[in-house]
Amino acid sequence: MTRGIRAEQRERTRQALVRESRRLFATLGYGAVGLSEIVRAAGVTKGALYHHFSSKAELFRAVLEQVQEEVAERIAETADAREDTWEQLISGCQAFLTVSTDPVIQRIMLVDGPAVLGWSEWRAMNETTSGRHLAQVLGDLIEEGTITAQPVEPLTHLLSGAMNEAALWLAASKDPADLDDTQNALVAMLRALRVT
Amino acid sequence: MTRGIRAEQRERTRQALVRESRRLFATLGYGAVGLSEIVRAAGVTKGALYHHFSSKAELFRAVLEQVQEEVAERIAETADAREDTWEQLISGCQAFLTVSTDPVIQRIMLVDGPAVLGWSEWRAMNETTSGRHLAQVLGDLIEEGTITAQPVEPLTHLLSGAMNEAALWLAASKDPADLDDTQNALVAMLRALRVT
DNA sequence: AAAGTTCACGTACCTTCAGTACGTGAAGGA
């Protein structure tokens, strides 16, 4: 079956819009990028943009969704290589710190994301991607008795926030030893959760 | 000595601008508040606003500064009541979680702050207020041998980020037990830093 | 295959917003 020449073209323009706006949002920040700049880079007009997205914020939302999925995939890839649940947690956290050092991911996912979409919506999106993996692993570890029985949600937010902030700092830091130091401190804190 | 009727009036308008914009930024968010709305609420015109602040972002910066100082003061108040350095850390962290639950502080300090001023500048401001207290106490604890010797900065960012995110979650949560659960989990993680 | 319908845009326009240029009148100094 042919996919239809029209549907094909539609998908191409949509992808061009997402791709170019992702690049511009990442380098200049959401607020500093105008729609005219985006459509010029994508080779279309504002009419096309508003045919695909109902607002600038929703275009950003589409970009953020793409970024989130990429991050989640790369983390899951690393974590799922391990058999032991505990080691999945450790390697997953380390993978997050490594991946999130990318300035592109930083600006879109960690800085502009909450401000543009509002924190609660940003949280909800996170929950469906990389946040779910963390909560899942933590829940497994509690169930198998590796870490102390306790509510999962507070723990998830504490760790997620710690890693977000650490990633932002690491990206701006110059000393390459900082990454090691941070990972060591993080692992020490994680170990605190284990039953003795 | 008279302070001068002109300097007095100047201060009054400036404070009115900061006060009203703080209220509006907190309720609607930085992006959704227009300057016209602010000057109308403050009872002045845009000419006055731009006489005091060179841009909308710098007005926000003044507001954020005020909020940061208030938060830092309230935390220092709680922490300094304790003699033991370790207990200063614990009570300070708990105070932060309590204070930062205020939605006004949330939106300005944690959500819009990094996006409007950029993360690095936001970090720098934090460092001069509440962030300094945390780094100070952690440094003291390392020096007195209470917690394991390690670089202070990674630790500071991990904890700071953990508390920021937890505060945002707590403000949105409905179960009052969440606060206790979070504080327990946080204290458990802090205890992990102690030398055995 | 011809006529009708849908749809993926392009064009032109509107509204609102941050920011600026300049005027003004009262406060302060000489």
Add this chain to the structure above:
DNA sequence: TCCTTCACGTACTGAAGGTACGTGAACTTT
């Protein structure tokens, strides 16, 4: 008393996000 300074107010501008409507090619129907 005259001159200067300064804390605003007024009027305007450019650009931004968003909208109304037109159009031609792709699909559907008969």
